[in-house]
Amino acid sequence: MEYEGVIGLEVHVQIKTESKMFTRAPAGYGAPPNTLTDPVVMGLPGVLPVMNKKAIDKIIKAGLLLKCEIAEVCKWDRKNYFYPDSPKNYQISQYDQPICEGGEVEIELPGPSRNVMGEHRMVALTRIHLEEDVGKLNHFDGDSLVDLNRAGTPLMEIVSEPVMHSGDEAFAYLTALKQAMIYAGISDCDMEKGQLRCDANISVRPQGSEILGTKVELKNLNSITGVKNGIDYEIKRQIKAIQTNEPIVQETRRWNAEGGFTSAMRSKEMAHDYRYFPDPDLMPVRVDKEWIETLKAELPELPFEKQRRYQEEMGLPYTITSVLVPDRNLCDYFEEAITDDLKPQAVANWIANDLLRELSNAGRDITDCPIKPTSIAELIRLVDKGVISSKIAKDVFLEMFASGDSPDRIVEKKGLKQSSDTGELTDICNDVISANPKSVEDFQNGKENAINFLKGQVMKATRGKANPKVVDDLLRQILTS
């Protein structure tokens, strides 16, 4: 019998704000331990939580981007549990009235090769709710240390329906989700900083069956590749268990990235009983149409929408758009560089090939690029107008990157203007012709290629500054007269 994996993902994304979700203590990553707290974060008696408007704006934006229904009214609930990561013994969350319901994420599955676009499909979402993050525990052999800097950070929980079937699909889903969140400035989604965290619910069932199998929760998926590998391993493990008549128990397992296997985590003494109830310290949120319209106006174009526009309206190939689109800053740069008189592809080629190569060699980011987008356009115009050859343009480009100078200035300063002065060129062509009688004879005997050698010699003599078209014309003129 053939089996298939069924995967649902719970993704936690920290919302990028200056202050915390329910108090104005600063939020952030990398500060010395326990320096981003205040009486509310510490759960001291008598404190009153107050919502962060920006965090609510941003989760609504996330919901709108992912085509969720935004609830007209939502409220806050206390999730009660005792654990050292939560000083007040409950986490403020949303239980039965999440702010966003439904929705979908467009994903791209891997294509037959890197250069070919893969199949697109939609992954349905169940809900997105807002809560506060908890503190960070550092475990040692005999004890644990608690840092509460992270406690209280605005945190979205994005829950998908169990509709994915492979590690590749989960990988594509997380990649798309992450890009959308970064595009909209909702989160930086840096998994190493814990800004995006993912748990997977995984089960297997006979192919074609509608019934879900016993669900295993997989944790410790610390990178997008870890998510993919952990899921693929766990699906194989479960299928093997079924085939060998071993029971699959509902449990939480941990992905061991170094060893490449999952193992059961020590089971809790009892099932979770969070005793949710409405938080009496917090008032409900009411979202009206006007608020939604304001936020809609601030939404960016989604990455896949941008990719379709680049391919369909600008005629860019997938090989280029798949390089540009994942990085919004790169796209902004590209869009600043293009003008009506230029072919978008010419601009895109310079950025996707030459510029990215130089940035990578210099260990720099596009936001810290020494070349202004308008200078790329200027460089292309110099080639289009025949002022410099495309070969010289490569050198000018390197100089632009090194000095930050405009291409005009560099061409002027270094005397790189392409020579179309036929007087001077005629002399050089004549010299080359007398120096290479063999090639001349070949050409005159009908060997068309021979002229390329002569052209090369002329280009060499002019250090690349001659206009190839003019040289070609001149050589033919002299040789056939």
Next chain:
Amino acid sequence: MEKNPSIDIDYVANLARIALTEEEKKTFSGQLGDVLGHIEKMNKLDVSGVEPTAHAFPLENVWQEDRAKNGFSADEALANAPATREQMILVPKVVE
């Protein structure tokens, strides 16, 4: 008087991470049972026309703009901690 519903005091104590003596279990079972009895009495009321509410005032959208203020120093934050190390709160080993 109506008999109060029984309560699984061990379960409740475990959820709250507290250890109770037999004596305390008896006391708190009685007290919590009384509370549940009271709730049960209220459950008999017809509240079909009353909207569930957690607040006395119909306030909505009580928020602040996202501007960070200085909070506690690490020393202040850790003032109540029974033990610390490396500027963090030291707790018995907890396994996730």
